[in-house]
Amino acid sequence: xxxxxxxxxxxxxxxxxxxxxxxxxxxxxxxxxxxxxxxxxxxxxxxxxxxxxxxxxxxxxxxxxxxxxxxxxxxxxxxxxxxxxxxxxxxxxxxxxxxxxxxxxxxxxxxxxxxxxxxxxxxxxxxxxxxxxxxxxxxxxxxxxxxxxxxxxx
Numbered sequence: 001x002x003x004x005x006x007x008x009x010x011x012x013x014x015x016x017x018x019x020x021x022x023x024x025x026x027x028x029x030x031x032x033x034x035x036x037x038x039x040x041x042x043x044x045x046x047x048x049x050x051x052x053x054x055x056x057x058x059x060x061x062x063x064x065x066x067x068x069x070x071x072x073x074x075x076x077x078x079x080x081x082x083x084x085x086x087x088x089x090x091x092x093x094x095x096x097x098x099x100x101x102x103x104x105x106x107x108x109x110x111x112x113x114x115x116x117x118x119x120x121x122x123x124x125x126x127x128x129x130x131x132x133x134x135x136x137x138x139x140x141x142x143x144x145x146x147x148x149x150x151x152x153x154x
Contacts, residue, residue, distance in 0.1 A: 009041065012037060031061060039051040039052070039054040039055045100147050102151060104148070105149075106148075108147075109123040109127055131144075
């Protein structure tokens with residue numbers, strides 16, 4: 001029994017490693033299997049307090065991952081077309097149109113029509129941090145924010 005638990009823990013531990021085409025959901029499942037298998041091995045060896053500690057640590061790590069995904073949007077489970085950074089999936093982005101008006105540019109950046117150059121740069125920095133593909137946004141949103149900045153600064 002103990003060898004079976006340790007074999008499961010080894011397989012799950014290797015599956016949790018970053019890299020490859022595994023999604024965050026698969027890694028989180030492997031994390032649960034890893035900690036449960038370790039706890040099973042420890043219970044088999046009559047080390048119940050340490051096994052219980054393993055289950056608590058595994059549950060806490062699972063909860064932290066779930067909360068990050070739920071409230072910060074990291075490592076989401078969307079069933080979309082392509083994998084993005086850190087196992088996230090992104091929508092394929094349509095090409096932006098190149099004829100943005102000044103009014104549209106101010107609206108994209110959330111600025112008043114009287115905003116100066118510094119306000120445009122500050123708003124661009126704030127918006128691109130949210131819309132960048134590496135932060136869970138999309139290529140399309142990032143290109144629209146950049147297009148708005150370029151339109152207002154030229």
